[in-house]
Amino acid sequence: MTFKSTLMATTAAVFTVVGSAAFAEAHATHPVTGEILAADQTFTYRDLDESPSIDPGVVEDSAGGDIVRDLFEGLMNQDADGNIVPGVAQSYEVSDDLLTYTFTLRDAKWSNGDPVLASDFVYAWRRAASPELASPYSWFLELMAVENVSEVIAGEMPTDALGISAPDDHTVVVKITQPLPYFPQMLTHYTTFPVPEKVVEELGAEWTKPGNMVSNGAYVLTEHVPQEKLVRERNPMYWDNENTIIEKVTSLVINDEDTALTRYLAGELDRTDIPAGQFPALQAEYPEDVMSVPNACSYYYTINLTDTTNPALLDVNVREALSLAVDRDIIVHNVLAGGQKPAYTFTHWATAGFETPETPMVSMTQAERNEKAAELMEAAGYGSDNPLSLELIYNSSSAHESIAVAVSQMWKQTLGVETTLGNEEWQVFLETRGNQDYQIARGAWCADYNEASTFLDLMQSESGYNDAKYVNAEYDALMAEAKTSDNPQVQYTAAEQLIAQDVPIIPIYHYAADKMLRHNVKGWPYNNFQQNWYARDLYIVAD
């Protein structure tokens, strides 16, 4: 063969390969939208840190949750808008007293071919509540008010006393102790997912390793190098496998967000976080890749209302003045600049069924707020001749620092308040705040489920998370009433108005999820408030 003929043969071969690839590509289209799909259906994204666990009963962080939602499937799933849709359960019925739920399961399979049985759910829930597993998320079952759950966790009752049972292989019955309008919504949470009883019993803690793990979700675990990467690939046994498009999902642990962005720009990632302050520049340069959607968390300052506080803070006028003087617009537009929204309520504005109530503050301009704040401060006896000194603490982070500096400047300019800023390492900070050893402290809360009580329950007098130690019987009564109310929005509005009136916390802003998401990745659930995404709903279109 001469050089020329070799060259011709090679060229022909190259054309054949390229041509057939193009042909194959042209024929792979999305079954619903008809978009042409890319040949390579691999989705790679960045995680900030290694998740403590990928065992559904133990997992405790949202990044771990993303992984577990791909590997496992619970009774219910969420659609792109965050509404519940059937998962392993095809349907459910609820009793008249709203305390018993009966779920009918579909014919689903584990990745080893075994059927997913109702008893796998019973086993998983009992396991999650058991003192032996000591799951840090067993409290989620308490939040769901499952019968006898606290006693089981405390070891006072055997695990089979838990309010879940399986009358047959396709029926799960759950008993709860108080009506919860959002109960089915909570079943999309990973703590309620099934685990394969046989495998877990046989392998113990080793069952979560690749090769050992048997799962019932759209994907199976194929590789896991802690602190480096986790790979999951399509599960052919999944009941809806034929509608799954993404073949392989890889999460890479990249601690440094700037490095992650560099790697995104180099094409190594399809999704990454936007480093603080870079949102406007990236949006200008990559408008198709930048996304900013509401994210289910609220950022606030909590005010210590116990006797260890600065006595001035026990005066409601002072607290209201401090809240009024915080110019939230400057914080969201100039300090954060990433699509966040100013917060005048504790509940995130985008929470399902929640309407931001009218409080006097919402309708005022900032100039009016400042004016009223100055009046309130004067009424409380503080002014230029008698300036108030406060201490504000936050956990060490440049973002929290920027906000604290901005707020202290606002207080200084509007009210003449001298604020001493203090930052503490996370664990120290939690202890300081939890022991009420502070005056004003930073706080943030993320929704466990998409309903306003996930935020508002926090401010109840007995709530363990109420670091302000706000005590108001009227508030507690409202929250109790909301649980059985046909229209809990009435109680939620009243509760928010009480918070606005008593100011145990100063809401600052409502979070947004700022991400770079490669423009050819489609199917992202932008409207899912908790940003719970399922890789099986995504697909990559050809460029």
Added chain:
Amino acid sequence: MFSFVVRRLMVAVPTLLILVVLSFVLMYAAPGGPFNSERPLPPEVLANIQAKYGLDQPFWKRITDYIWGVVAHFDFGPSFKFKDRSVNDIIAQGFPVTLTYGFWSFVLATVVGVTLGTAAAIKQNSWLDYLAVGFSVGAQVLPNFVMAPILLLVFTLWLGWLPGGGWNGGEWPYLIMPVIALSTSYMASIARIMRSSMLEVLNTNFIRTAQAKGIPMRRVILRHAMKPAILPLLSYLGPAFVGMITGSVVIDAFFSTGGIGTFFVNSAFSRDYSVMMGITILVGALTILFNLVVDILYAWIDPKIRY
């Protein structure tokens, strides 16, 4: 010599024990705990977790159980943070990674540093000397957390030659940037130490004698000057080697290598007591070991040193 080694090893045991006790006490004295979070756990949940990890035991019992586990079973306990893994798992996975990139960084830093330092000393006050000194000052002031993003920008984003991170079982394209970023500042220190000690040796009488006898310069350097010149460097290389093979949080954080550097630092932040202790013991033991190795090398290189 043998009795010296035995003596040193015997001292090492109480040293390590003191290290363990001190770290243990300091660790538990630090405020916070492994199970604190934004959302405080309900008491019954916390009680189960504390019982599982033995935190409900009195302090003396915790420390004696821990030491017994390590000594008798070589068991460093379960990780408090990574619920599915033990400290032994974490070290078994992370240490080979750090050992690999640390070893190659050490080789690169030593070979280049010694060569550069020697060349600069021989050609003192020439352009080569200025270049070497300039390089070492530059490399010294360019810390690895500045170096790493620059390397990423150039080799990953602009040139597209190297993967931006990951380990992939230690394949060489994944090794290059971590090794360069980690070795540069060590390289600079080695070059500076080597240059000054070589200059000192070159001005001694026995070198002048060797030169006067007409021995070629190359032979004078390699056979006569190298050994004594390297002595001051040795005491630097021992701890430097341990520093490199026990990893760097900067390298792990920037290049997602998965070494023990990140585990070490993160364990302190998350109060993952057992991981923190495990890696402390590992680093402590290696430090003691390599200090001993350096001492033995001293005796081997310098006939005046006898133990």
